[in-house]
Amino acid sequence: MAGPVTLSDVAREAGVSLATASRAFNGSANRTVRADLREKVHAAARKLRYLPDANAQAMARGRTTSVGLVVHDIADPYFSSIARGVTRAADRAGLQVILASTEQDPSREAAIVELLHRQRARAIVIAGGRLADEALTEALREALAEYRESGGSVAVIGQAVLGVDAVEVQNEAGARALADALVDRGYRDVAVLGGPASHLTARDRRDGFLAGLAARGVTVPADRVVAGDFTHEGGERAMSELLASGARPELVFAVNDVMALGALRAARDAGLDVPRDVAVAGFDDIATLRDVVPGLTTVRIPLEDVGVMATELALGEAADEPRALPVPTEVVLRESTPQR
Amino acid sequence: MAGPVTLSDVAREAGVSLATASRAFNGSANRTVRADLREKVHAAARKLRYLPDANAQAMARGRTTSVGLVVHDIADPYFSSIARGVTRAADRAGLQVILASTEQDPSREAAIVELLHRQRARAIVIAGGRLADEALTEALREALAEYRESGGSVAVIGQAVLGVDAVEVQNEAGARALADALVDRGYRDVAVLGGPASHLTARDRRDGFLAGLAARGVTVPADRVVAGDFTHEGGERAMSELLASGARPELVFAVNDVMALGALRAARDAGLDVPRDVAVAGFDDIATLRDVVPGLTTVRIPLEDVGVMATELALGEAADEPRALPVPTEVVLRESTPQR
DNA sequence: TTGTAGGCGTTATCAC
DNA sequence: GTGATAACGCCTACAA
Numbered sequence: 001m002a003g004p005v006t007l008s009d010v011a012r013e014a015g016v017s018l019a020t021a022s023r024a025f026n027g028s029a030n031r032t033v034r035a036d037l038r039e040k041v042h043a044a045a046r047k048l049r050y051l052p053d054a055n056a057q058a059m060a061r062g063r064t065t066s067v068g069l070v071v072h073d074i075a076d077p078y079f080s081s082i083a084r085g086v087t088r089a090a091d092r093a094g095l096q097v098i099l100a101s102t103e104q105d106p107s108r109e110a111a112i113v114e115l116l117h118r119q120r121a122r123a124i125v126i127a128g129g130r131l132a133d134e135a136l137t138e139a140l141r142e143a144l145a146e147y148r149e150s151g152g153s154v155a156v157i158g159q160a161v162l163g164v165d166a167v168e169v170q171n172e173a174g175a176r177a178l179a180d181a182l183v184d185r186g187y188r189d190v191a192v193l194g195g196p197a198s199h200l201t202a203r204d205r206r207d208g209f210l211a212g213l214a215a216r217g218v219t220v221p222a223d224r225v226v227a228g229d230f231t232h233e234g235g236e237r238a239m240s241e242l243l244a245s246g247a248r249p250e251l252v253f254a255v256n257d258v259m260a261l262g263a264l265r266a267a268r269d270a271g272l273d274v275p276r277d278v279a280v281a282g283f284d285d286i287a288t289l290r291d292v293v294p295g296l297t298t299v300r301i302p303l304e305d306v307g308v309m310a311t312e313l314a315l316g317e318a319a320d321e322p323r324a325l326p327v328p329t330e331v332v333l334r335e336s337t338p339q340r
Numbered sequence: 341m342a343g344p345v346t347l348s349d350v351a352r353e354a355g356v357s358l359a360t361a362s363r364a365f366n367g368s369a370n371r372t373v374r375a376d377l378r379e380k381v382h383a384a385a386r387k388l389r390y391l392p393d394a395n396a397q398a399m400a401r402g403r404t405t406s407v408g409l410v411v412h413d414i415a416d417p418y419f420s421s422i423a424r425g426v427t428r429a430a431d432r433a434g435l436q437v438i439l440a441s442t443e444q445d446p447s448r449e450a451a452i453v454e455l456l457h458r459q460r461a462r463a464i465v466i467a468g469g470r471l472a473d474e475a476l477t478e479a480l481r482e483a484l485a486e487y488r489e490s491g492g493s494v495a496v497i498g499q500a501v502l503g504v505d506a507v508e509v510q511n512e513a514g515a516r517a518l519a520d521a522l523v524d525r526g527y528r529d530v531a532v533l534g535g536p537a538s539h540l541t542a543r544d545r546r547d548g549f550l551a552g553l554a555a556r557g558v559t560v561p562a563d564r565v566v567a568g569d570f571t572h573e574g575g576e577r578a579m580s581e582l583l584a585s586g587a588r589p590e591l592v593f594a595v596n597d598v599m600a601l602g603a604l605r606a607a608r609d610a611g612l613d614v615p616r617d618v619a620v621a622g623f624d625d626i627a628t629l630r631d632v633v634p635g636l637t638t639v640r641i642p643l644e645d646v647g648v649m650a651t652e653l654a655l656g657e658a659a660d661e662p663r664a665l666p667v668p669t670e671v672v673l674r675e676s677t678p679q680r
Numbered sequence: 681t682t683g684t685a686g687g688c689g690t691t692a693t694c695a696c
Numbered sequence: 697g698t699g700a701t702a703a704c705g706c707c708t709a710c711a712a
Contacts, residue, residue, distance in 0.1 A: 004490045006689055017699045022691060032697055049486055054458045055404060056689035058395045059704045066438070074427060075644070077628055080420035087414060087441045096459060098406070099439040101427045118394045119436060146389055150344045232631075258628070265631040274633065288417055288598070291572075291605040292632035293614065304415070346705055357683045362707060372681055396705035399688045
């Protein structure tokens with residue numbers, strides 16, 4: 001039973017003191033430690049296959065090398081794309097990513113922040129958008145406040161309502177531009193799968209879209225705006241409801257791509273062809289969907305970049321005032337919304 | 341400057357010793373500590389908003405609460421689906437997930453295992469399949485051996501060639517069954533986008549597929565089996581090559597869904613309609629693709645379950661012999677390969 | 681049941 | 697430049 005080899009083992013093997021052994025590795029500051037000794041220590045480390053204990057280092061140094069990432073569902077392409085950016089940025093900074101998922105339950109966010117706080121993560125990136133739920137928001141805000149007081153830094157992707165640095169995707173503007181482009185393509189009779197009523201991102205997209213239509217003189221009856229979960233199933237249900245109500249709009253805008261997929265499914269199940277019988281548009285421009293037929297009209301968000309930005313924001317110099325980084329979006333017209 | 345509140349602070353506030361304070365929290369063993377004191381400690385902890393330092397606990401206890409997950413690209417739906425299972429299983433076990441990505445570079449796996457080793461992760465789940473590269477495999481094997489000697493446990497998703505527990509997706513059988521089903525649908529003139537030559541999973545699928553065809557008397561000329569990366573771009577390139585060579589097969593089988601998407605793109609760029617001009621099949625049954633039109637014929641892997649299984653395998657009792665859990669697959673026929 | 685004290689593996693502050 | 701030695705925050709025999 002060898003047991004893990006420690007720095008003491010290495011020091012002994014190299015015939016130096018613990019202190020010298022330690023300095024041989026991280027004494028990059030005033031780089032003391034004589035060259036021959038340093039080499040001896042390194043040789044011993046190699047021989048003994050020494051791997052420093054990151055936890056012990058964290059204790060001694062007073063800071064860890066990990067950043068926390070909070071998502072609602074890592075299997076959702078929206079979050080996994082962001083996660084890619086986060087891991088990339090963290091990797092560049094020499095940090096580890098602790099992945100935490102609420103499993104679609106926003107009320108778990110505060111507890112997860114606490115968890116990450118216990119882990120003493122250096123920074124936390126919260127990937128999910130905010131809800132218009134003051135109780136939840138307040139709980140999260142509190143958890144974040146304590147975390148930050150203890151030295152952690154935070155960036156959120158979404159609305160800057162938590163008093164921390166934020167990467168703000170321009171949902172409203174993007175949706176507005178999409179509406180404009182779709183009116184150009186001849187659509188007038190439209191319905192909206194608007195997501196959860198309290199979901200700020202969903203709301204921004206929905207309202208932006210409606211505003212964009214209104215600006216062109218197109219109004220959407222209230223019963224053509226249906227709520228639902230921000231998920232595939234949510235889109236499917238909302239679309240089914242819509243169709244069951246007898247509505248046969250020319251165009252359906254779902255506030256994200258995953259919902260648009262659900263809508264696609266519901267349309268097919270109802271015997272409708274997309275885009276012949278009904279056109280469909282989404283939001284996000286999920287990579288996996290870019291080459292399907294018919295291509296899904298959507299609004300592109302540079303998700304990976306967003307992940308990188310959020311991570312760098314959280315890792316960077318702490319500013320006095322919370323910063324908000326705007327992220328422009330781009331309308332992508334594809335075959336799911338042909339000219340009519 | 342408050343500084344993080346420690347257990348000592350809590351003890352002082354509660355008027356008890358450090359030891360008692362500690363026991364008030366985790367003294368579940370012989371649950372000593374008098375009720376009133378315990379409550380006092382908890383009250384003090386709440387008041388001071390004490391959050392135990394997981395790193396310190398890890399040091400003291402000799403084990404962390406984290407499991408490592410190694411993927412090639414978390415944005416790839418294959419890996420993000422597995423990651424979902426891993427986070428879920430870890431969560432159930434009260435553990436954190438450290439997400440590490442090779443960023444598509446298999447040669448980084450060994451270094452990542454070392455990183456996770458330094459973090460003293462309790463267990464490591466390696467999600468990417470193996471390569472027929474003895475040098476790489478050996479490096480990884482060594483890193484894993486040291487990790488396990490120091491008490492860590494490992495599970496790999498893919499081929500059981502590392503001497504550790506493995507979750508083995510039945511790629512060969514699945515591909516064979518797919519071939520069979522497609523011959524039933526009338527396909528005879530087929531091409532295969534076979535992925536990287538040394539990629540064991542790709543190879544199993546390719547060979548299984550070819551074997552399945554052969555069993556039905558269908559042979560595929562060597563020049564109809566083209567290699568390429570295991571990615572979207574790889575599929576796109578391979579398909580382009582194939583088409584550029586003048587080939588116009590009835591059916592193209594890509595060894596994973598993401599490649600099939602790339603192939604779809606290449607087909608479109610070449611002015612071909614899928615499935616009218618060429619049918620396409622993939623492997624994995626990526627969730628995001630389930631509702632696109634035309635539906636992609638593929639072989640379903642219960643990816644989330646695979647993630648759960650691998651995690652539980654790694655977390656469970658260490659067996660004497662490495663275990664191999666087979667995971668059955670299921671052929672899913674959709675519109676991308678209509679009857680002909 | 682409670683407190684004292686030693687230890688977990690490193691880093692960092694001192695003298696030497 | 698090098699080596700004791702005290703932290704770091706917590707857990708856990710051991711003693712009381």
